[in-house]
Amino acid sequence: xxxxxxxxxxxxxxxxxxxxxxxxxxxxxxxxxxxxxxxxxxxxxxxxxxxxxxxxxxxxxxxxxxxxxxxxxxxxxxxxxxxxxxxxxxxxxxxxxxxxxxxxxxxxxxxxxxxxxxxxxxxxxxxxxxxxxxxxxxxxxxxxxxxxxxxxxxxxxxxxxxxxxxxxxxxxxxxxxxxxxxxxxxxxxxxxxxxxxxxxxxxxxxxxxxxxxxxxxxxxxxxxxxxxxxxxxxxxxxxxxxxxxxxxxxxxxxxxxxxxxxxxxxxxxxxxxxxxxxxxxxxxxxxxxxxxxxxxxxxxxxxxxxxxxxxxxxxxxxxxxxxxxxxxxxxxxxxxxxxxxxxxxxxxxxxxxxxxxxxxxxxxxxxxxxxxxxxxxxxxxxxxxxxxxxxxxxxxxxxxxxxxxxxxxxxxxxxxxxxxxx
Numbered sequence: 550x551x552x553x554x555x556x557x558x559x560x561x562x563x564x565x566x567x568x569x570x571x572x573x574x575x576x577x578x579x580x581x582x583x584x585x586x587x588x589x590x591x592x593x594x595x596x597x598x599x600x601x602x603x604x605x606x607x608x609x610x611x612x613x614x615x616x617x618x619x620x621x622x623x624x625x626x627x628x629x630x631x632x633x634x635x636x637x638x639x640x641x642x643x644x645x646x647x648x649x650x651x652x653x654x655x656x657x658x659x660x661x662x663x664x665x666x667x668x669x670x671x672x673x674x675x676x677x678x679x680x681x682x683x684x685x686x687x688x689x690x691x692x693x694x695x696x697x698x699x700x701x702x703x704x705x706x707x708x709x710x711x712x713x714x715x716x717x718x719x720x721x722x723x724x725x726x727x728x729x730x731x732x733x734x735x736x737x738x739x740x741x742x743x744x745x746x747x748x749x750x751x752x753x754x755x756x757x758x759x760x761x762x763x764x765x766x767x768x769x770x771x772x773x774x775x776x777x778x779x780x781x782x783x784x785x786x787x788x789x790x791x792x793x794x795x796x797x798x799x800x801x802x803x804x805x806x807x808x809x810x811x812x813x814x815x816x817x818x819x820x821x822x823x824x825x826x827x828x829x830x831x832x833x834x835x836x837x838x839x840x841x842x843x844x845x846x847x848x849x850x851x852x853x854x855x856x857x858x859x860x861x862x863x864x865x866x867x868x869x870x871x872x873x874x875x876x877x878x879x880x881x882x883x884x885x886x887x888x889x890x891x892x893x894x895x896x897x898x899x900x901x902x903x904x905x906x907x908x909x910x911x912x913x914x915x916x917x918x919x920x921x922x923x924x925x926x927x928x929x930x931x932x933x934x935x936x937x938x939x940x941x942x943x944x945x946x947x948x949x950x951x952x953x954x955x956x957x958x959x960x961x962x963x964x965x966x967x968x969x970x971x
Contacts, residue, residue, distance in 0.1 A: 572630035572960035629958040654934035676733040708734035743805035757786035830896030836886040841867035906932025916943025
């Protein structure tokens, strides 16, 4: 069966079947060909403009012809790829995507528990990174350099949005060479700001002092690097470099440019569940430890905790926090998790890798190790399912897992899982 003629604007009618990983919906053209489209929900009929990419039709919804129950008005924020679905529907769609990813990786059905909702559906982010434009701050449309200017970020905390407004009032978005701003604020309302810029830091000093004078607690300059964010570090311009943010039972040091979970309330729930699952023992190891939030939460249950992290700045913050908190049984090692030998005496191994998941050589090393239990924290469903399937082939069994919603109104979901020696 061939497709009917395209509409005047080149759109084709699609029947939407289900959501897949990455915030896209799997739909079918009238010919039966599969298309992956953004902006659609299962059960809908939509008009979409699609084009072949990497062997599959891909595109974006232009018009909804028959809406699914649960569709709501989309927010102005262009990065909220689930924002047009009511929140309970978002949680169910994420659960279905997890089940689909496991089915594909394992070749069998696994029961998936409901996604634990975020404590707050809006106003949950403690850090944002808006783009600059002549009109203010906002976010780029997917696949475009066009910036949608916003008065505030609906996913950001009140303190972050207050700092956003201060930055716009002082025209930080118009600073010479500024590409993006990073705004982080803790629960106490103390805000830090980083100016990602292609101009020398000294030219930003007057703006930085004005921002601190207006209530921002600290400002740094981060050189723009097309290879990726913060590749060349950051230089303090005015005020403080760090503030304290509570995660679970601990107050930990954060700054504007390093990674720390952007939804502290949701992270707190996951950390508490992880501590309960971990139990107690002699020696726990964490790979990809960052500043050590998980490692330090394990300190009360284990005689010794080793946190392994490659980033020098994260290790320094972690060591300082452990000393400040009196956690003498937590030690940090600066090393690449893909190359460091795994311990022979560990009762528990915890991994919290980036979205790429565990490298093949690390999965092999874990499989060959004598570690009896593995707690795997993941921010990417597809790579997590791939890694679980590989680890099961290497002698582990997925005994339990729970999904947590750290990022409402987006397709992202966090997973806490336990694998034990079969």
